Amino acid sequence: MASEATEARSSDDDLLWSRMMTLFVTARDQMFGILVRHELTPPHGFALSMLQDGQMRMRDMAERMSCDASYITAVVDRLEEVGLAERRSSPTDRRVKEIALTDAGERVAALVRRTLTAPPPAIERLTTAERRTLAALLAKMVPEDEIADDAFRIPPPRV
Amino acid sequence: MASEATEARSSDDDLLWSRMMTLFVTARDQMFGILVRHELTPPHGFALSMLQDGQMRMRDMAERMSCDASYITAVVDRLEEVGLAERRSSPTDRRVKEIALTDAGERVAALVRRTLTAPPPAIERLTTAERRTLAALLAKMVPEDEIADDAFRIPPPRV
DNA sequence: TATTGTTATACTCTATAACTATA
C-alpha cells in the first residue's frame, strides 16, 4: 500500500532530476567545505580517498587520477605541506616513493570517503522502509558493475 | 505489494549513494561532452542555460553567476565566437548590452537545459509506477523550496 | 636503455584593478 510519500503529484515527476541534482550539489559543497578548511582542492580529495585504501606509488596515483606524474608531485607536495601525507622511499627500489597518509590524513580521508559513499543528511527524512525502496529503485537504475568511483574528479573540460 | 525492484538486499543500502553519484557523474559527463563539442566550458553552459529564459544584460549575468563583470566579457566573447550568442546594444541606454541567443544558441541551450532538468537515460529502466515512487521519495527528501539551480556551476574552491 | 620522480616552462581559467564611454 502506498504511503504518504509515495503518492506523487505529477509535478513531482518534472522535478525528479532537479531534486536529485540538489542532493549532489549539497554533497559537493560539503566536500568543498572539507577541502577548503584544509586548504586543498578536489584533486587532493580524490588522492586522499585513494590513499585510504593503503599507500601507493606516485606512478600508480597518476594512472588512477588520469593525470601526468608531474602533477602528482605537486599534489603530494601540498599534502605533505599540510601534514596529511608523507613520502616513504621504497626499500626495494630507490627510485620509487610510496605515499602514505599520516594520522591526520587518515581522519580527513575518512571524512572525504564518507561524503563520497554515505547518503546525505536528507536521507533521514525517509523511513527505514522508504530508504529500502529508494535503494532498490536505484539498484535497478544503476547495476553494481556500472557504479562510478570518480564523482569528484576534476578538472572540467579544457577547450 | 513490493515489486521485484523494491525488494532490497542489505548491500543495496550501502551502495545507495554511490549509485546516485553515478547518475550524477553520467549527467555531468554528458554535459561536458555537449560543451566540449562546441569548445565551451561549464561557465558557458551555465550562461546558455540562463539565456534560454530571455536576453540579459551582462551586469545581471555577472550577478547570477557570482563572478566579476570582466569575466562575463570573456564568456560572451567566446559565445559570440562560436556563434551561439550576440551582443545587442540597448536602444534606451547606450552603455548597456543585452546578450541574446542565436538560433544555434537556442538549440545548444535547450540541450544543456535538458541535461540539467530531465532525468538521465537510466530512468527508462523503471516502470511508470516506479518512477512515480522515486519522484515521491525525492520530493520528501528535497522540498520544492530547497531545490538548487546551480548544479554545474564552477569553479571548485580556490585556496 | 627503460622507468620513477622532479624541475622548468607554458597555457588556460578566473580575479582584481585601471580604463572608456555613457548616464
Place this chain on the structure above:
DNA sequence: TATAGTTATAGAGTATAACAATA
C-alpha cells in the same frame, strides 16, 4: 559622480617536455 562594459595584468591549476637518479 555613478554605472556598463572593456582591457591589462596577475594568480592558481594543470599539462608538456626536458632532466636526474636508479634499475
